Amino acid sequence: MYYRRKILLSLIQVFDGELEKIQLQKLLFLYTRSQRQKKTYDFVPYRMGCFSFQANADLFTLKKYGNVSESDKSWKKEDDVNYLNELTKEDKKIISDFRIIYANKTSEDLINLTYKRYPYFAINSIIAQNYLSESEIENLNNYRSFDEEVVLFTIGYEGISLESYLNKLIKNNIKVLCDVRKNALSMKYGFSKSQLKNACNGVGIEYIHIPEVGIDSDQRQELKSQIDYDVLFDKYRVQNLGETLDNQIEILNLLKTNKRIALTCFEADVCQCHRKHLSEAITNLKGFNYKLEHL
Secondary structure, eight states, X not given: OOHHHHHHHHHHHHTTTEEEHHHHHHHHHHHHHHOSSSOSSOOEEXXXXXXXXXXXXXXXXXXXXXXXXXXXXXXXXXXXXXXXXGXXXXXXXXXXXXXXXXXXXXXXXXXXXXXXXXXXXXXXXXXXXXXXOHHHHHHGGGGSOOOOOOEEXXXXXXXXXXXXXXXXHHHTTOOXXXXXXXXXXXXXXXXXXXXXXXXXXXXXXXXXXXGGGSOOGGGGTTXXXXXXXXXXXXXXXXXXXXXXXXXXXXXXXXXXXHSEEEEEXXXXXXXXSTHHHHHHHHHXXXXXXXXXXXX
């Protein structure tokens, strides 16, 4: 079992084997704030505040294997394993201390606490007005991006979590995410088409898939060096970009309308991704007088 799932189960375990769904998300978030090294889970500002898509997916996997059960409002531990004893000394202490610190905290209490202590994660909340004062609501603007400069961004998701990826989009005030993969499928959690679309919509970003400007997966085999990539992209520029002018104009029009959009594909290194050449082709279209930035 993944270690991170043992964290989830340990949290439920120490709170008498059952936690409301909101409680669990908030306690897990607070737990990650206590971690000195890499965070077990990343979070985004969602409709009810801090939320981890990965943690939610893990809970459904645990449900599938009978470790937990789900009701409308809560998660309940169903097995007899003492997962707390399988954690590191540091993590065991944090979670044990949580049982004391947050013993009597309701979901409402935890929402209030996280909104006030970590305002960034309340910026997309649909219930913030129920927990924050007028001045605190106004203060949330300090954590939002209002940058309106017209910019064509590109971004890859290799090596980062869905939540870290979404936070990059949010902090750059990106309005539309254009998925330029030929096939919007991924072995990495969160980046297949329906998952990514739902996640984007949840944080106020429109998702559009434009497969025509992608590269067939069979052409991406045996890419071992930058020279291999360069050969592939030479072919892409001549063939694909010459045949997809309408799609490139579509992207330019999206940029003009929405001001800040991002082209996305897998590779972290833009020099090993076709989005570099696609974005440069768009900058050469008539009417492009804007900035190009690779995140």
